[in-house]
Amino acid sequence: EVQLLESGGGLVQPGGSLRLSCVVSGFTFSNYAMSWARQVPGKGLEWVSGISDSAIHTYNADSVQGRFTISRDNSKNTLYLQMSSLRVEDTATYYCAVHSGRDYYNYPMDGWGQGTTVTVSS
Amino acid sequence: DIQMTQSPSSLSASVGDRVTITCRASRDINDWLAWYQQRPGKSPKLLIYGASILQSGVPSRFSGGGSRTDFTLTINSLQPEDVATYYCQKYDGAPLTFGGGTKVEIK
Numbered sequence: 001e002v003q004l005l006e007s008g009g010g011l012v013q014p015g016g017s018l019r020l021s022c023v024v025s026g027f028t029f030s031n032y033a034m035s036w037a038r039q040v041p042g043k044g045l046e047w048v049s050g051i052s053d054s055a056i057h058t059y060n061a062d063s064v065q066g067r068f069t070i071s072r073d074n075s076k077n078t079l080y081l082q083m084s085s086l087r088v089e090d091t092a093t094y095y096c097a098v099h100s101g102r103d104y105y106n107y108p109m110d111g112w113g114q115g116t117t118v119t120v121s122s
Numbered sequence: 123d124i125q126m127t128q129s130p131s132s133l134s135a136s137v138g139d140r141v142t143i144t145c146r147a148s149r150d151i152n153d154w155l156a157w158y159q160q161r162p163g164k165s166p167k168l169l170i171y172g173a174s175i176l177q178s179g180v181p182s183r184f185s186g187g188g189s190r191t192d193f194t195l196t197i198n199s200l201q202p203e204d205v206a207t208y209y210c211q212k213y214d215g216a217p218l219t220f221g222g223g224t225k226v227e228i229k
Contacts, residue, residue, distance in 0.1 A: 035218070037166075037220075044209065044220060044222050045160075045166065045223070047217055050216060050218065059216040062123075062217075095166070100171075104216065104218065105213055105214065105216055106213060106215075107213065108211070109158075109211075110171075110177065111168075112167070113165065115165060
């Protein structure tokens with residue numbers, strides 16, 4: 001059974017930093033691309049960042065470019081999202097998701113975690 | 123960047139009704155289109171990919187259609203468990219943009 005478990009969310013002040021983790025099981029992590037998506041309470045989904053299976057390709061949405069960094073440790077079956085210079089508008093539930101192939105494009109997101117909540121507030 | 127526009131933003135229908143949601147891309151995305159279901163308080167779930175391919179385990183009352191810029195998600199015979207928000211997403215290339223969502227309720 002595919003499982004994705006996010007952690008690392010919490011309350012942080014504007015300008016602060018936070019690192020999210022997503023530990024996966026039930027599939028060969030190193031063979032699949034991964035992404036982070038987020039959802040402001042009561043609003044729609046926003047794709048934030050993607051990383052290919054070998055981490056050669058990464059992409060960040062314009063809204064987080066230069067502030068967020070996606071990475072992965074295939075030896076630990078873990079995906080990360082390093083978030084810095086956090087803003088109030090980054091407040092959201094953050095989901096990690098696995099794609100059905102090696103790249104984050106051309107493959108849909110066919111497995112999702114339960115999400116971790118990030119609140120940016122003074 | 124390509125924009126994804128869904129309509130309607132919400133709908134209410136009776137159990138057993140046929141429901142259709144549309145998604146329009148601002149440029150041609152061929153058939154690189156997925157549909158997700160998000161039940162209240164839950165994580166999103168992949169329903170359809172490749173515009174019309176049903177994900178394993180998804181009930182056959184769900185179907186997808188369209189190509190290039192215009193796509194549809196149809197629920198034949200709406201069931202109470204289908205109450206959810208449905209999102210389309212393009213995945214032909216980054217950014218992988220979602221539509222704004224369509225909230226489906228039971229009348």
